Structures are given as structure tokens and as C-alpha cells.
Amino acid sequence: MASSTEADYIIVGGGLTGCVVSSRLKQANPALDVVILEAGVDPSNHEATKTFAGLFSLLGSDLDWAGQTVPQKNTADRVHPLHAGKALGGGSVTNFQGWSRGDARDYDQWAVMVDDSRWSYEGLLPYFKKSETFFDESADSKQHGFHGPLHVTAVSAGPYGRKYPLRDPIKDAWLEVGEKFNPDGCSGSLGGICEFYETWHKGQRQSANEVYKLHGVQRITEATVSNVEFTEDKVGREPTASGVVLADGRRFTARKEIILAAGTLRTPQVLLLSGIGPAETLKKFDIPTVLNAPAVGRNLTDHFALYQLYKLRNPERGLALGSSKLSDPIFMQGFPCDWAVNQAVPREILESALRKDEQAGHTTGDEALLAPGRPLVETLAVYAAAGVPNVPVDGSVIMTSVMLLGSTSRGTISISSASPTDPPVVDSNYFDTEVDKMTLIHGARRTMQALLETDALKDYVEAEITPPGIPTLSATSGDEEFEARIRATGLAHHHPTGTAAMGKVVDTDLRVLGVRNLRIVDASVLPISIGGHPQATLYAVAEQAAEIILQG
Template structure:
């Protein structure tokens, strides 16, 4: 096997696979190597759409990370899962395919001083990436989803769209939202996510789509190696010439691109001697380049659950989830043709993004920097999110079988201002870093968390919703600021949207480590392209942003090296 390639990409998640596929399919056919730390994830049964929530718990596909004890969350350690294996986190995520607010991308372009990241150009890349299936079940009105063809692509490698079947109580739930004053949005991926929508999934006909789909058919000039964890990059002075795994060295004649994610890129870089000098010295690591920004700036979205048991017959979940034979039979049907209950249950969700009118008048908002206030108040940027039909019984230990007839919502707060850290805890490159996202870490974060939960009760306490409730499964004790914040502290979870630990920025930005061409500043031949470089916390579930980041990096490399 060759040990020298034109380009080496580390990490096969959405960004890495998009970079690798883009480069390998360039007309001049450079030699490309894609290295993945985990396995091949080849078993088709790992792609059962309705089991996306349990695939997430597959230990062979998950790094199994945890946060440090969270100071503002009663010392709780929270799950900080990342996907492991071909496809990266796209192989274990919850299948939400949302692209966020057009104003997010305009802010990205402003922050890095590069129009390449503006919304019109980003939207074109999204359209080229996706093969959108906008058909709805015949029983579902277009009132709930009416995407415009001009906002979507139909020939890309990534299949996304609506579930082929809906649970019977989903359309009525959307009606309840509308009656409670939450407007419907016919397409949350138009560039304006505000309003209540039917979820667009990263799946098609009951089968999960993953980043590995971008690699098929595999170009002859692209080599993919699984079970090849990269420990460090190989530097000759201030030039990156290759990478080192636990068994071999590989060399790049042009570039190395790190796409191992917000938690693993800092690990590779620091163990290569690139990072905060004083921190590296603490662990007796040689300093090749002092880059204080690496491992700083960690951001995320967080959520908490609300759930109630419901009156008999108001959902169809108990007869399915409560019957082992029904689930087994459904799996056989899925294996046969991808249809049936496993292409319906937990595959279609209600999802919505909303503004909180009172938020911008709060003391906590007013004390933010002017640029942050402008972005949070931009027309298409939401303050929080609600998801309905979440299968919470898989996430609560000992969930009673008699509770399976239930309704669950998740409430997310957006634009967290806390900046967490990703830091060393050992000189051994195989030891994970320490992850401290600092959940609820600023006054604004605590305020938007409280107000998001309070605003969500406009639906949760509406007559149209409560008429079918029997008893509360999980929720706050009351509606005071103190009770709502205490509930967040006790139930908060990461959305696994880790962003910003090797941040992109303008020249001279001390909080940035890479420039708008994805170059790690100060090292020749080394780029970083994934969520770790994204300088905004996008208003969405960020797998889409990871894909478009990789596509954008590939475009820049193809142009720079004249590969088209």
C-alpha cells in the first residue's frame, strides 16, 4: 500500500467525507487518503431509521466521551458522545437534517471577512449536496410541509426528506401548536427556520443516510482506511508533511486536512506540539507552534425534556414499543423493503424554532456585546427550539412499560454565550482530552434557558395539549425562574453540536487558529475543516453545517491547486 498521497484527510464524518469526495472527484484526480479511527460500519442493520436513537448507544460506534463535572449543573457529568467509524457522528446521530438561519451564514462571512461563506453561496452548496425527497404521506396535508423546489437539490449524494409514514397524532399536534400561537413553517430548510415544521431527516425510505454515502461509488484514486487512529501530524519545521497512526506514517505531497471534530482535532494538534505553549509544557510536550486558541471556544446547544402520559388511544406508541414481537416483525419488514413501523416510529418529528419577544429587553441580553446582540436579534435567528415525539423511554432507566402511551417534547436554548475548553489530561496521545463545555455558564445562557422553557409552556399548558394528558413523567416543579433553572441544572443534556475549538477568523484575531481558507495559521500544508473551525453556533442540528464546511474546503482546495 502506498504511504504517499497528494492529500490526506483525517476523519470520515460529514466534513472529512465531503472533503475527500470533493477532492477525489476533481477532474485532475489527485491521490487522496481518508483515514478513520473506527471501523467500517458496513452492517445495513445499523441504518434502521427508527432505531437511530438506539444506534447512538452502540459502544463500537461511539467514543463514549463525558464532560467534566459541570459547575452550573450541580456537578453533573453529561454524555458527550461522538461517532466512531466510517461516517463519523452521522452514523449515530438522531437524523435531524436542518440547515439553520441565513443570517447565521452572513454572520460567518462577516466574522472571517470572506464572502465565500455568505448565504447565497452556502445555499448553492447545500443544493448540490442533497437529493431531497419532499413527498408527504398521502394522508398528510401540504399545510404542514410545502417546500419550494428552488430551495432544494435533487441530484446530490445525500438523501434527505420526510418520513414515508407519520404517527397518527403528529398532524393534530401541529394543529395544537398553531392554535396556541406558534406559526407553521412549510420548510425549515429554506433559510428561515422560524415556525413549527415537519422534520426533514437525513434518511430515505426507512434507511439512514450517512457521510459514507458521499464516497460511493468509491473513486479509484481515493483510498479509505478504517481502524487507523491518527495520533499526531508530522512536522518538518513549520511544514506539515504527513500523519502518524499507531502503526504507520503516511505522507502528503500537498496538504493534510484534519476533520476529526471539535473534540479530537485539538488532541491531534496538541500532541503534535501545536497549541497553547504553557499548556503543552505542563505535560512535557514539545512546542512546535504556540497557538493559544486551540482547545478554546467550545460551544454547544443544550436541551431538557418534558413528558406526560396520555389518554388511551391518543398515541399509537404503546402497542408498538410495548410489544417485542411487533418490533421484531417490523424489523423483518424493514429488512425486506425498508417500510413499516421502523420507518415511521421515531422517524417523523415535529420541530420548530422560535423567538422570545421579551428576551431582548432583559438585562442579560442588554449586557451582551453589540455584535452578539445584532446577531441574536437578526430576522431569521431563533432563540430556542422545540422537538416533539422524542422517544424518551429509551433514555430514562427503568421507564415503566405502562407509561409507553406518552408525549414528549425537548426544549433547546440557542446562541449560548459560554465558551468551554478542550484540554489535555495526559501526555499519552491515546488518552482523551478533558471536555468542559461550561453549560449554563453565563447570565445570558441561564436567562435564555429559563425563558425558552417558560415559552414552551405556552403549548405544554394549552387546552389543546393538556386535554390528553394523564400525569407528568418529567418536568419542572413550578414556573418560577428558580424552579425552571433548577430543572435545567438537573436534566440538561448536550445536543452533541460541539463547535469552535479550532476557530476560523480574520488575520489578527487572537481567538482564531485558522484563516478563511481553512489553513492552520503558522503551519504550511495543514488545514482544518469541520465543526471545530466554524465561528458561529449555527441555529440548527449541525450535521448539515459539517457537510457544507467540508464541501466548502474542497472547493477552495480544488481552486487553489488547479484541480478542476
């Protein structure tokens, strides 16, 4: 396809949302000229992106932005890695392919905040359904789609289904500590013991750039965007986005709109370099101010987590990956996990934490968190310690992840220069609120109770493997001991959102407030932390965004 520097729509960022929007625009109207500008490469022939076995080699590779935070005051001044897909397909090329919708109350809180029911659970439901081909044809058709681009499957289901040896003991342990079985966590009710859903299909990754067809879309890779250009103000009119400049000086002109889909970490950087952001930041770097927008780069949130390792009893039985008795290749055809356990937090714990946050001046705590049974923390038990330095994958160790679903801590993103090739300055401000602290402590304590103090697992799990130089924990350890462990070892799940939040930076049609012909369609627009793993939400957001754009 011949390269053109003029198009109807210019999409800045060819990640998950950029691919969905581009594909849907072109399908709806083949006459449209649509251009994707992607800073990374086309990974279609990159073998490590295809299967689970190559997954961990992608982190820190040329397909990863491989950024880092500033030292984090709440985690012993540690600098945290920031993994984000740098390729056509974005995070869908490098993620673990976990699939979960947030709880309906997450989306409903979002809709109330912005006063637009389109962003409620029921408002997004048609787009959740549109994106998926759900594995169980007998499932509720009011909740699931059966003709979408993405095949969504329970780990245990179908001819490629995997039932790991610890599947039943793990489930029974959680039942023993009082969690309830939930037959479908992707139906608006996330709480309980849920089958882990994934988008591995026949052992192969499904990335957005492949399942959402881009025929006729001009894809320009290795194209780092410098800034959006605006036409001069006319009296009484807002600045109008007219084109995009690349770091190498090339220019692209938009006849209709420019759509930023560069992600939570990069979209605010593009806005700032374009003159949209806090005036004091723009002035500091001699960037001409197009619009003083103080909320750009604010409201950053992520799913912070505690990872723990557990030693198995008698690993020669073949209980985890790496064992010669678990050598069937099917066990490596997706993420080695059976269940996602999504837990609520007792009301008395949350009420106390909210009071402390209010006294400390935190305004992110919300009474909506007190909704009975609302899940706020997720536990996964993973049958390998893949990716953990100095821990062998030999069948003797499993790993747990305890992850905040409704993080209330908020960070910031800014810039260090006016150069698009310098990374953004990211202060994630993990673990900053009392609500986050008490929620994660509660989830970690319950996880240790299930793993170490139940009849269901007493013959399978021997003990936690304590990190070097770190005190041992048990389910009866004090809150202070859990807090110290989390501050010393906690890491995020790389699910950042919120830095161009709806109601603050964009309106409910995703248009950037204060300018014309500029929209944002990526995770940066989410005004709150949405539970679950984000790709299901982002596919739905992008599907609805495409319809909004086409409607004008």
C-alpha cells in the first residue's frame, strides 16, 4: 500500500484499542482513509509472541517500552519496572491473556461519576459481547457473545482444556475458608471462586492486530509521535487538531480527527508535548500552551500486588510445571492457573480505612467501596514460578498473586523534557491509601490461610518460601508484618489507567475537552480502577468508541 501523509483518521498508537478502532472504522466505511502511527514494530513474525513458552522473553525485549517509576516512597524507595507493549497490537502482544470483566458495580460507579449510562455495565455489555466468541454455547446469551473476534475460554474447557493436578485442592481450600463458587465471573458478578478465563486459543496467542483485521488500514511502524498540531484559534472557537508530527519530522494531516491510543503512560506525554496539560509544566519546558489542562497526567492508578512463593510437599508427584510427570505439552498452551478468587473485604475494615484516609486528606476513598460483597482483591495460584529470578521451574514451587482490584492510590505522569524520545516521568504512588493497605493485607492473609491452614492443601503445600532477608509470614501474622512485606516486595500487575480521565480530560464521547477533532481511546480515560484484568474492558471501550466516532 502506498504511503500517504493525509488521512481521514490518524490513530496515534497501534496497541489494543488503536487496532480495534481502526478495524471497526474501516469495516463500517471502506472508503475511509485510516492511518495508524505505531512507535514499535509489527510483531507478526516474532515467534516468542505466539505461545506461552516464549512469553517471559518478551519482558524487557524490543517489544516492551521497559520503563520504570521514580523511587516509590511507600515501597522502601524502590524503583519499579513498567512493562507495556511497544508493537502493533500493544499489550495484547506481550500480556498473559487473562480475561475478566470487572464487577458491574465498577462500571456503574464510573457511569455515575460522569453522568452517562453508556459507561455503566449495561451500557458496555453489548460491546463486551461484540468482542467475544464465548466458549460455552449454553451460556446466558444476555451476558455473552458468540460471534466476536476473540475466542474466550475457561482454562479447563474444550479440546485444549487443561486441568492441573492442584485444581480441585485449590478450589476446596478456598471453599473451606468460606469463599463461594461463582460459575461465571464474566457476567457482572465478579466475586467468588471463578474459572480463570483466557484468550489463548488452541495454544496460540490472540493479539488485537491479528484478530481485528486491518485490511486497508495504513500501518506505519517505528513511528514515534512527537506532538499533535493545532490550527490557529479563531475568535470564539477552540483550537482544532489538524495533524501529527513524528520525532523524525514527518507530518500527517487529518481531515476528520486525530485519535490518541498511545496508552496510559504515553498518551499524557503526547498531550503535554502538544501543549495540553498543566501550564506550569508546559512553561518549564518551553512548550507553547494550547490548553491549560491540569488534570492531564493525574489520577494514575494500577493494580498493585503481593507475590508469594510456596514449596510443595513431595513434588515428585507432578504437581507443578517443570515436573517430568507434567510433561504433556498441553499444560504449556496457556497460563498455568485454574481459578481467580475475587474477594470482598469486611465492611468494618473498610469503614475504618476510609475514616483514616479522610483524616489524612485522601479524597479517593468512596462509599461505593462499601457495597456489600463488592470484590476488591484477587488471588491467583500459578503452578510455576516462571520469571522469578533464582527460582527453578522444577515442579517444586507454585506462586500466588494477591492483587488490588479497586486501587484507590493515585499517582502522576509528567515529562522530563520536550523530547518525545525521553521516557515519561512516572510516579505510580503505589500503596498510598489506608484502603489499599488494609485491602491487600486482608487478601494476603486469606491467601495464606487457604494455602497453609486448610485440610484441602495440608498434604500438598509445605511452607511459604520467604524472600532472602525478609521475615517469615503466616496467616496469624500482624497487620504490621504483612504491611512490611508488601512495602518490601510488592509489585504492580502493569495495568495502569486513568491519566486522561473521563470527566476531567475527555468528555463522555471521548473528545478532549477544550479542543476540537481530538479524542482519546485507551486505558487513560478510565476515571476509576476497574477490577479484573483490563483487556476485556479495553476491548469493550474501544468497540463502543468506534460506534461513537462513526455516529459523529
